[in-house]
Amino acid sequence: MKPIRKAVFPVAGMGTRFLPATKAMPKEMITLVDKPLIQYAVEEAREAGIEEFIFVTSRGKGPLEDHFDVHGDLYRILEERGKTAELEELKKTEIPSGQQFFTRQKEPLGLGHAIWCARAALGNEPFAVLLPDVVVLSSRPCLAQMMDYYAQKGGNLLAVEEVPKSAVSSYGILDVAREEGRLAVVKGLVEKPSVQAAPSNLAIIGRYILQPGVLTHLSAQRKGAGGEIQLTDALIPLIGKQPFHGVRFEGKAYDCGDKAGFIAANVAFALERPELAGTVRERVKKLVN
Numbered sequence: 548m549k550p551i552r553k554a555v556f557p558v559a560g561m562g563t564r565f566l567p568a569t570k571a572m573p574k575e576m577i578t579l580v581d582k583p584l585i586q587y588a589v590e591e592a593r594e595a596g597i598e599e600f601i602f603v604t605s606r607g608k609g610p611l612e613d614h615f616d617v618h619g620d621l622y623r624i625l626e627e628r629g630k631t632a633e634l635e636e637l638k639k640t641e642i643p644s645g646q647q648f649f650t651r652q653k654e655p656l657g658l659g660h661a662i663w664c665a666r667a668a669l670g671n672e673p674f675a676v677l678l679p680d681v682v683v684l685s686s687r688p689c690l691a692q693m694m695d696y697y698a699q700k701g702g703n704l705l706a707v708e709e710v711p712k713s714a715v716s717s718y719g720i721l722d723v724a725r726e727e728g729r730l731a732v733v734k735g736l737v738e739k740p741s742v743q744a745a746p747s748n749l750a751i752i753g754r755y756i757l758q759p760g761v762l763t764h765l766s767a768q769r770k771g772a773g774g775e776i777q778l779t780d781a782l783i784p785l786i787g788k789q790p791f792h793g794v795r796f797e798g799k800a801y802d803c804g805d806k807a808g809f810i811a812a813n814v815a816f817a818l819e820r821p822e823l824a825g826t827v828r829e830r831v832k833k834l835v836n
């Protein structure tokens with residue numbers, strides 16, 4: 548079984564649900580407590596053993612590249628001022644030279660198209676995909692949990708979570724053959740089904756481990772739900788030919804591409820920080836009461 552060394556971060560979307568915040572700033576740079584969303588995804592990938600970080604960008608996404616670069620002037624000033632803790636924290640954001648790759652998606656044609664834009668960097672290796680607007684609060688990082696299952700099962704793995712029936716039309720939804728503990732053996736997938744057509748309420752939340760064969764199916768560039776080239780549609784032909792599982796990971800996913808999800812994530816992540824938890828809990832309590 549080939550190890551997963553590469554991860555794709557699709558960051559070429561326009562973030563229209565967050566306008567005007569995203570007019571001049573990438574959605575993936577929006578701050579969750581004190582770190583941009585993209586940094587949570589990169590740290591999760593790193594903790595799962597990823598060595599190569601492939602970003603699918605678009606016009607105006609320059610700050611994303613800068614965020615993972617060295618910042619000599621700032622480092623020097625922090626050093627002169629004795630701010631060593633801040634300096635150490637900042638250095639952790641860097642991705643070493645030769646381990647980060649940027650490719651452009653020239654038009655936001657959909658998630659499937661964004662992944663296809665990374666095909667040259669991916670080659671013929673299995674890879675992970677992390678949607679940075681989804682952050683997962685868990686004791687063991689979500690992708691690391693998926694890697695554990697990959698070591699047992701191989702093939703394709705999708706992180707899934709149960710969502711309310713009324714919300715299924717916002718997600719890719721699993722059709723499940725049978726449950727094996729935290730794993731759901733997949734027999735079908737539907738992107739953004741109606742409530743009536745949904746085969747379950749198990750939703751794909753934005754973490755994938757995929758075999759390279761999906762890239763061949765993405766080359767067809769067929770449009771699906773919402774007129775976009777959907778990753779889910781290109782996965783369907785692989786079902787039954789390769790191992791294919793949903794992973795009911797331990798933890799909770801927050802969709803930060805959605806305003807309410809983003810606000811909830813800020814509270815949830817702040818409550819996990821010892822230096823903030825007490826004050827935040829008090830303030831939220833006062834507001835809610």
Ligand code: UTP
Pocket residue numbers: 557558559560561562563564565574575603652654655656657658660661678679680804
């Ligand atoms: P979203 O659909 O949540 O992002 O895609 P979006 O299109 O930027 O958001 P809205 O709906 O307009 O507010 C999830 C992830 O996939 C990327 C986005 O950047 C985001 O990180 N994406 C989406 C692409 O890279 N290319 C696309 O064509 C679509």
